[in-house]
Amino acid sequence: xxxxxxxxxxxxxxxxxxxxxxxxxxxxxxxxxxxxxxxxxxxxxxxxxxxxxxxxxxxxxxxxxxxxxxxxxxxxxxxxxxxxxxxxxxxxxxxxxxxxxxxxxxxxxxxxxxxxxxxxxxxxxxxxxxxxxxxxxxxxxxxxxxxxxxxxxxxxxxxxxxxxxxxxxxxxxxxxxxxxxxxxxxxxxxxxxxxxxxxxxxxxxxxxxxxxxxxxxxxxxxxxxxxxxxxxxx
Numbered sequence: 001x002x003x004x005x006x007x008x009x010x011x012x013x014x015x016x017x018x019x020x021x022x023x024x025x026x027x028x029x030x031x032x033x034x035x036x037x038x039x040x041x042x043x044x045x046x047x048x049x050x051x052x053x054x055x056x057x058x059x060x061x062x063x064x065x066x067x068x069x070x071x072x073x074x075x076x077x078x079x080x081x082x083x084x085x086x087x088x089x090x091x092x093x094x095x096x097x098x099x100x101x102x103x104x105x106x107x108x109x110x111x112x113x114x115x116x117x118x119x120x121x122x123x124x125x126x127x128x129x130x131x132x133x134x135x136x137x138x139x140x141x142x143x144x145x146x147x148x149x150x151x152x153x154x155x156x157x158x159x160x161x162x163x164x165x166x167x168x169x170x171x172x173x174x175x176x177x178x179x180x181x182x183x184x185x186x187x188x189x190x191x192x193x194x195x196x197x198x199x200x201x202x203x204x205x206x207x208x209x210x211x212x213x214x215x216x217x218x219x220x221x222x223x224x225x226x227x228x229x230x231x232x233x234x
């Protein structure tokens with residue numbers, strides 16, 4: 001269930017934003033999405049996009065953003081006396097959602113029209129010339145399409161593996177996270193890397209462009225596989 005979905009109608013186009021509320025400080029990680037362990041937000045976006053396309057068949061529906069919002073009551077620590085407005089600003093910075101926002105100015109401005117340098121409500125920062133800074137978490141509409149298709153393919157791949165009975169012991173280690181750390185089934189699994197066929201999967205981070213290229217490769221392979229299956233059915 002999607003926690004929150006916002007839409008904006010602008011010049012005949014509809015922008016869609018989905019937000020997932022988290023009690024923990026979850027961050028959007030493209031590498032985790034690629035590894036299939038952080039599909040949630042993109043799956044939500046796909047559902048929200050499909051819903052709005054059905055409701056508005058004569059309008060263009062575009063991804064606006066997918067965000068995690070950390071539900072928290074931050075305590076501000078600072079030296080000296082701060083004004084109420086300064087404290088409020090620091091709290092906004094602590095609570096700023098994390099995720100991915102469409103890089104088109106008309107779209108991200110629809111989420112925060114007033115900011116000049118750094119937005120309080122979306123992960124977007126501008127340089128002095130008004131262009132997006134490298135610290136902004138943004139993607140083009142075409143890149144959102146790649147993520148959307150990749151999430152669909154991962155669901156199909158994982159579902160097929162479950163159907164086939166794949167139960168191989170190969171937990172993932174990624175960005176300091178070990179799947180075994182919070183697993184409740186260690187006594188059943190009895191993972192032992194010295195046994196044949198048992199190992200932990202590891203992966204190294206790459207640039208956004210590299211990860212998207214790998215996603216495009218997977219998407220192309222899945223498309224070719226589906227087309228081959230359709231030809232066999234004929």
